[in-house]
Amino acid sequence: MQQLCQKHSQLSNLLKRVALTLLIVAVGECVYGQFKNNDWYISPKISFADYSNKNDWNGYSIQKVPPISLSVEKGVTDYLSAGALLGISRDKYVNDTLSSNVHRYSEFAFGGVANLHFAGWIEKWSNYNIFLGDWDFYAGLSVLMNWEGAKETDVWNAELQKYESNNSSDFSFSVRPLIGVRYFVNDNFCMLLEVGEGNMGLVTTGITFRIPSHYY
Numbered sequence: 001m002q003q004l005c006q007k008h009s010q011l012s013n014l015l016k017r018v019a020l021t022l023l024i025v026a027v028g029e030c031v032y033g034q035f036k037n038n039d040w041y042i043s044p045k046i047s048f049a050d051y052s053n054k055n056d057w058n059g060y061s062i063q064k065v066p067p068i069s070l071s072v073e074k075g076v077t078d079y080l081s082a083g084a085l086l087g088i089s090r091d092k093y094v095n096d097t098l099s100s101n102v103h104r105y106s107e108f109a110f111g112g113v114a115n116l117h118f119a120g121w122i123e124k125w126s127n128y129n130i131f132l133g134d135w136d137f138y139a140g141l142s143v144l145m146n147w148e149g150a151k152e153t154d155v156w157n158a159e160l161q162k163y164e165s166n167n168s169s170d171f172s173f174s175v176r177p178l179i180g181v182r183y184f185v186n187d188n189f190c191m192l193l194e195v196g197e198g199n200m201g202l203v204t205t206g207i208t209f210r211i212p213s214h215y216y
Contacts, residue, residue, distance in 0.1 A: 035117040035136050037075040038213035041083075043192060045069045047201025057093050060103075065090040067200030071113055079121060082114045085142060087200040101163075104151040109200060115140030115180070134184035139177070142198035146172045182208055 047067035069087030076082050087109040095101035115138040122130055122137075153165045178198030184190040188210040195203055 035075065035078075035081065035119065035138070036212070037078045039075050040211040041071075041073040041075075041081065041208050042211070043071045043073075043206050043208040045071065045087075045192070045194070045199060045204050045206030047087075047089075047199050047204040059096050060093040061096055063092040063094075067107070067204075069109070069200050069204075073113065073115065079117050080114065081117065081138075082112070084111065085113050085144070085199075086110050089200055098154060100154040101156075102151075102153050103155075104149075106149045107200070108147045109144050111142055111144035113140060113142045113198065134190075136182040136184070136190070137180075138182075139179045140198065142176045142178065144174055144176060144198075146174065148172075178204075188212065 045068065047069070065088065067087060067089040069085055071083060071085040073081040073083035088107065090106040091104070093103040117136055117138045119132045119136050122132060147169065148171075149167075149169045151167050154163045155166065156162075157164045174197075176197040178194050178196030180192055180194035182190045182192045190208045190210070192206050192208055193204070194206075
């Protein structure tokens with residue numbers, strides 16, 4: 001009877017080890033479910049920021065195109081993606097009394113992006129004791145060219161006592177950081193949140209569509 005109990009205990013331990021091994025294998029197969037080499041990632045985004053003129057717009061009707069952008073990335077390795085970003089924003093302020101007094105501010109950005117993805121590293125480093133499932137954590141850099149424009153019509157110049165119209169533009173080239181997190185609702189669709197100046201605004205949200213490599 002004692003030998004039977006010992007055999008039963010040994011069999012139970014063996015089954016537990018097999019189950020644990022299968023779990024580790026399954027986790028290993030899912031490690032790159034968050035991000036994978038050779039797949040394409042297309043992300044429409046919207047930023048919560050206002051880079052327009054900070055004047056007091058009391059008495060003006062305001063029309064805004066918030067900072068919106070589109071990034072396209074491809075997995076270069078199992079931990080690195082690279083691609084491009086395109087974004088715009090536009091504000092328009094029309095004086096409620098003098099309709100010809102209009103202020104327009106716009107921004108256009110274009111450049112390259114590169115992100116390091118940490119979920120797979122974290123899981124491997126912890127020997128899969130930490131399982132991040134459908135989460136993708138990443139940090140990266142954007143190399144952006146920015147064009148900012150301002151067009152002001154019938155602006156009162158108190159010193160010259162007359163109305164003036166002004167146009168101005170500015171170009172800048174910058175390297176900007178960001179950190180982000182994605183949650184995959186299913187294998188090929190996820191929501192994202194990013195913080196940093198690597199986008200059109202400091203705080204950015206959006207969605208991502210993944211195109212797996214076996215589709216092309």
